Amino acid sequence: MKLFRDAAITVVCLLLGIILSVQYRSVKINNTVAVYEQQRVNDLITDLLREQENNEQLQKRIDDLQKDLENLRTGTNSENETIQELRKDIEELEILAGLKTVKGAGIIVTIDSMGLSPVDDSHILTVLNELKATDVQALAVNDERIIATTEVRRAGSYMMVNGRKLLPPYIIKAIADPEKLENSLTIMAGVVDTLKYYDIKVDIKQDENVIIPAVRDDGTVLRYDLLEPVH
């Protein structure tokens, strides 16, 4: 009888233990789901706001273009005006493509190794990516303009950028809101902190007159001969 009672209690307790552990697990999972749900809602809200802003911008452009078209059709714009407009478009596109030397407020970032390990291409790429995420308008590494097809590759103790050898220290110039650019790099546990961990020194200086040279226009950097228009 006593044995039976002990056994019964043992079984009950064991079951209780199992229930407790299952419970614990499900609570934990539930919490994760809740946290995830909250994050998801936040993400959705930011996405939605961005999308709405995008659409407003697009609508504005459409309205502008429609006005231009109307002027063209009715002949309000003279040929000279049309030419002026095209020239303006071309100039803007040339600046965007990096074909012009430009000047503006921004930051100058100097990256150099503090110890034995040299600066790696991934370090420079991380810095560039972070700056791009801050809506940078022009970028250069050691005065080599960064365009869509620019590579950054380490080869021994130097860096190949736009097919040209660059030696350390690497000086990255960026034009956009200097405050924002600097914050994007110095944020806690951000790029500067990460690079410090790898023994890389990052020095950031804000400058009102950052000058970024145009891309080399000798046909080796800007190439588009393999691109055909789609009809």
Place this chain on the structure above:
Amino acid sequence: MPWERYCILLKRSLQYNYGIITYLNSTNLICTFSFLVSKVQVVLVVDNQFLKGRQVIVRELKGILFVTFVLLGMVLAMQSRTILLAKQQNVVGQTSVQSLSAELEHEKNEGLRLQEELHKLEEREAEIMRQISNEGNPMINELLNKRHLLQTINGFTDVEGSGVIITLDDAPARNEMDPSQLIIHDSDIINILNELRAAGAQAFAINDERIIATSKQLCAGPTILINRNRYPVPYVVKAIGDPDELFNALEQSEVVTIMRIYDIQVSIRKESDIVIPRYRAYKNTESMISGLEVVEK
């Protein structure tokens, strides 16, 4: 589509972060509890022999039962609370997630429609200008061609050519490994693009998001932000250039080799007719260069 995406994200987050930890915790708990129970019983047996009194056994038993039921009560309370909480959250969370997703989807479609409309207007404008040019001023035609070339350089036109298509997907979940090593990071994408650039690629896109000079690739949880849009796996990278050179460069690259060691699924194939869509510009060119002042040399 958003629901599907949500499911994938949820699955990933659960798998990666909590699979191993929860498993360990539950076994630990069972062990500890069983161990405690056996200890109490040993005390009980000793007492029995020593005192030979029925009263004591009953009191001890009552004590154990009391503790057991207190625990049971706690479990029940915890259980009911989580169920209630979960229900509440589900109601709030799900409706807002659903309505927000629907709204987002609507805005995105609206955006695509506006892009299309804008593109048509631009074509129409070029057409009218060409007409004017043909009627009298050949200068306009020349400028139009120059503008089109510059648009191509900037990634504002759809382009076609031969090259490679790379498909990337996360490695299947395995318990014994750090989950962060099994997923694709923004740095992997950056490195792959860098390899393609070094091998002479002239145009590229990730999930049909055209990469231009200022395009960024940011990790935002299990998704990656490309240009201004968020994408989950799989990632499809298209690049136009010399197919053999691009293929070989990637196959021999450090980034692809390492990804394959971790079982991340990387497939690279050469293609002859790759279409890469234009950059979906929301702002006008003017605002993309607003901080730049031209320096004449």
